[in-house]
Amino acid sequence: MTNSARIPLRSTILVLMAYAAATGCTEKAALADEPAESSLATIHPERWPAVTPPSLDPEIEARVDEILARMTLEQKVGQVIQADSASVTPEDIKRYRLGSVLSGGNSAPGPLPYADTQTWLEAADAYYEASIDPEGVEIAIPIIWGIDAVHGHANLKGATVFPHNIGLGAANDPDLIEAIAAATAKELTVSGHDWTFAPTLAVPQNDRWGRTYEGFSEDPRIVASYGGRIVIGLQGTVGERGFMGPGKVIPSAKHFVGDGGTDDGIDQGDALITEEELRDIHAAGYVTAIEAGAQSVMASFSAWNGQRMHGQKALLTDVLKGQMGFNGFVVGDWNGHALIPGCSTTDCPQSLNAGLDMYMAPDSWRGLYESTLRHAKSSTIPMERLDDAVRRILRVKIASGLFEKPKPSERPFAGDTSILGSPEHKALARKAVRQSLVLLKNNGLVLPLDPGLTVLVVGDGADSISKASGGWTLSWQGGGFPNSEFPGGQSILDGIREVVTSAGGAVIHDPEGTSGADADVVIAVYGEDPYAEFQGDRPHVDFTPNGFDTGLLAELGRDGTPIVSVFLSGRPLWTNPEINASDAFVAAWLPGSQGGGVADLLFQTDPNYDFTGRLSFSWPALATDEEVNVTDPSSRPLFPVGYGLSYGQLTEFTKLSEESGLDDEVMAAKGEFFTRGEARQPWSLNTGSGFIGDLPYADDRVVVRAVDESAQEDSLAVSFREPETFSIRSSYPVDFSRESNGAMELVFSAKSMTGSERADVGMGCQDNGCEASLPLSLGSEWSEHRLALSCFAQRGVDMARLDRALIIKGQPGQEIAVGNIRVEADDNGQPDCGSS
Incomplete structure (x- = not known):
């Protein structure tokens, strides 16, 4: 039972938000079935708040000009691409001159999703030294290394883990928030990191959203009161002595804009709301963050009335960089550019042309580099746009002192593990718990x-x-x-x-x-x-x-x-x-x-x-x-x-x-296809001939019966009389693009009823020919199998239009049992594409 009714923001809220009070505009409520090209997807930049960020430094701008003039086209393209540390080597950084490295939530160096201080520092040094190696270039540009330190530096063993933002919102204390940001920044410098993907400035409006706890409040006033203070805590105050000095890091306000307003609270979904709501509710924190001099902003995975933020020129360029005066750089989210119609993970000039300055291309960076270079040479990406993106990235790197800083392990506080969970930081965290x-x-x-x-x-x-x-x-x-x-x-x-x-x-x-x-x-x-x-x-x-x-x-x-x-x-x-x-x-x-x-x-x-x-x-x-x-x-x-x-x-x-x-x-959870002996809506059992009703089922080509794995008749056995397919199918396409992009796997139990053998297991989408199979070795005992959704996507399955969650291709004489078919998180961080 879903309450999908939306009530437009009342004018009283406009009065409470000083920066929006002067706009004087009221728009009609959005309709969920309006097409994307309607007026509901039209942005009016002049109606957004005019923000005054810190003035540009003429000395920095002159230095940017000097560096740009010495860069090759290949270097410029490299600067606009960020790769994940699990998929890029220091040698790659030097060869491609990439602008940044990130470590995703499970991408720490070493065998674990997190690491100790020394392991982080060794990796940081290796990437940094590769980036400043002058061989083959007139000027070498240091990388920046980013990580999601969203409630403390929680991928570093021993770091202080502060309350998540939802608790800090309940504290309603901007002074406390600034102090926590400063402590987090100092702990980040212990491991050699330059950049955190924080603060999250979402204003969650639907608590079904899996990222609700990353938001401080449903009230935009609380979020606005925190945005600028977190930026100052992380980087210092622009123009003052401590700005980007020892113990400071680059912030990234995220996710611009509307991620907390998606329909039904679906992560990476579509915000079906008016421009007024988008501006006055969801942009509130960005106003104060930009005023404080936030140096980067992360674009949202989500869409607004059908248009993906990674391709939203009106919002990224006309509003954020134009009307709101943002002069830092816009970074993408995890392969978020691939969600734009006509784009893929490895090819998307539309996103850079819309105003993205740095692609986050964790595992797709190499192909994206090649295609972006081609587009720059052909002027599909105008040189003026590429230069602007590189200028913004260089501006931040220079302002952050990266050209003067030594390698990460030699910077102030690097390797000082006494800072991690120091008495001061633990006392601050304990105070934050009390106040939350x-x-x-x-x-x-x-x-x-x-x-x-x-x-x-x-x-x-x-x-x-x-x-x-x-x-x-x-x-x-x-x-x-x-x-x-x-x-x-x-x-x-x-x-x-x-x-x-x-x-x-x-x-x-x-x-x-x-x-x-x-x-x-x-x-x-x-x-x-x-x-x-x-x-x-x-x-x-x-x-x-x-x-x-x-x-x-x-x-x-x-x-x-x-x-x-x-x-x-x-x-x-x-x-x-x-x-x-x-x-x-x-x-x-x-x-x-x-x-x-x-x-x-x-x-x-x-x-x-x-x-x-x-x-x-x-x-x-x-x-x-x-x-x-x-x-x-x-x-x-x-x-x-x-x-x-x-x-x-x-x-x-x-x-x-x-x-x-x-x-x-x-309705069962979206990620369940067949569990406890039943197909979950909207999924049903099918053969190549059509829908299967009650079991047992038999025709000239296949027999399907219920069998036991861990409970009575909780699984299926499919016996093939002729070459045939068995599938778990939906009558309409279901969007699994975000799951495919997010390290999720097709998981099921299976065994061969006729002795160990190979089977082809696949997934498919609505369009003809849109399916792919992976080889799987089955034993005579039940075992769990995990196949990465990304493997099917790479083989041509349009995961945004999935209508066959599991396909088994059988040959005469085979009998294959299968059960508990679902989607789950990758359990080891290594995509599994089957075994022969």
């Missing part, structure tokens, strides 16, 4: 607790720093890492132990909550498992318990024992049953590596401490309330933006309704 917690319920003034009591701690989140930190922590998706991988970190459980044992109390840790131990109070720590980007997209905002059975809360409190819930989540979720079963309920969001901050407020370890966090997102009254926002006065949330209790506020409330509002049958 929001007390939603405190019946009977249960909190603060007496630390001298016997405390029973339950729930899978209590002793897991990894779960409390969420996605973008040690790996892209986060989760699953032991506490030992967070040196200097403290779990929520250890924070509780620290307080209670020092006061003479006792802590009993029972993760499953089934020990039956007697205690004076129960603290339950549970919530969402970690996720990142589109893998966190949801069909609704109902909390689905995982790792801990929240149904036990009522049983644990049956004898009157107070129940205190500490809820970990990357978004507000419908938790009425859990709130009802709790005497106190704390929205802890994703607090990071300093769990002691939670204990500080549960037990008020200092008389000056209190719950000061206030909701920066509306809390849903129903599991269908994914779009209840402060920008919509008709919204009726359970708890509005700004809600939050302090210790002494007695706000007893009675039992909440436990009717979720969901229909009895909720």
